[in-house]
Amino acid sequence: MIRTAEVIAIGTEMLLGELVDTNSAWLGQRLAALGVGVYRHTTVGDNPERISEAMREASARSDLVLTTGGLGPTSDDLTNDCLAGVAEQKMVEYPEARRHVDEMFASFGREPTPSNYKQVLFPEGTELIPNPRGTAMGAMLEVNGALFATFPGVPVEMRGMFEDTLEPLVRSRTEGSIVSRTLWFTGIGESALAEEVQDLLDAPDPTVAPLAGQGKVRLRITARGEDEKEAHGKIDPVADDILSRLGKYYFGEDDETLESAVGKTLAERGETLALAESCTGGLIAKRITDAAGSSAYFTEGLVTYSDDAKRRLLGVPEETLREHGAVSEATARAMAEGARERSGADHALSVTGIAGPGGGTEDKPVGTVWFGLADAGGSEAHKVDLSAWSRSREAIRERSANLAFDLLRRHLMDTD
Structure with missing residues (x-):
């Protein structure tokens, strides 16, 4: 069963602040909805030793490890090579991946270069994750009891691959659902709001967590249930209680602005x-x-x-x-x-x-x-x-x- 997960975002550009990692947040939301607890997000640069170390640590404590980035054709794209090392498997060419690269480049009206064929090499024993939106296919591989899934860093590619392939698989291996509901408030500071609902902030299930920023405060209510209906059943009375106390400051929920x-x-x-x-x-x-x-x-x-x-x-x-x-x-x-x-x-x-x-x-x-x-x-x-x-x-x-x-x-x- 899959109960816990970690996300490893790979790319030096994120450590330098040149690129903001939105993939980890998106994956966290989707996995939570599937009942999987995401306990860590790790960002690591394009360094084989540090990538391998992050993979080993994650596999020792999580049921599912997702990586984003590092699947391109250049020398600093190291994700699958590092996964092969951690799994103690050799890298082999997958004919399906070669056909995919050829077909994608044909659709672009271009010829692949030798470096593009780096994307057809995967750890032996890999199950490929199709990528109809780009040239880099992903890999699924069991390592020391943890399921690894590698995705490209391009958000539209990663999201499509997750929804098409990994999400159904995770759903079949999980029990229950984790559901969150966010209530938005303004005109009251975070500390004053927290005082009004301190008893709820201390409760274990559902959990209530505040987060403030630029004149707005949100309370995120999160519950676990056997299914979404049960989880919502835990959240709704807590939300009603909060609104009975803070209704004059409330302006919306979830994606409301x-x-x-x-x-x-x-x-x-x-x-x-x-x-x-x-x-x-x-x-x-x-x-x-x-x-x-x-x-x-x-x-x-x-x-x-x-x-x-x-x-x-x-x-x-x-x-x-x-x-x-x-x-x-x-x-x-x-x-x-x-x-x-x-x-x-x-x-x-x-x-x-x-x-x-x-x-x-x-x-x-x-x-x-x-x-x-x-x-x-x-x-x-x-x-x-x-x-x-x-x-x-x-x-x-x-x-x-x-x-x-x-x-x-x-x-x-x-x-x-």
């Missing part, structure tokens, strides 16, 4: 939104329009970075900018009012602030941000101090966008 939650509310109400951004530079509009169907509720967005743009495009009075400055309550309100008037939208949201690293003053330090909201009932403005994030321009902009969405979300709830 602040922007999608806001968009859903606007769409349900048949209302529209316009934006006027300064320090966020169009980030809020970008996130709004990332959602398919956002044209139903988003009319337009203006990036008025300069004072002149605020005057010309939004009608912010010259005296407002002169007397109060671009980062002020009066300017934030005027920006929102101007965006709503010019667009004809039901709601307008504005943001103006100092994202840094320069530009701050004693009265208005880096991290000072004003938000404006305007609708048929008038306008309002809110100030936040993000100076704790003043060392990161990116963090201030991202957090400002999250706060803007939450401000609008709460405004819509209050005016429902």
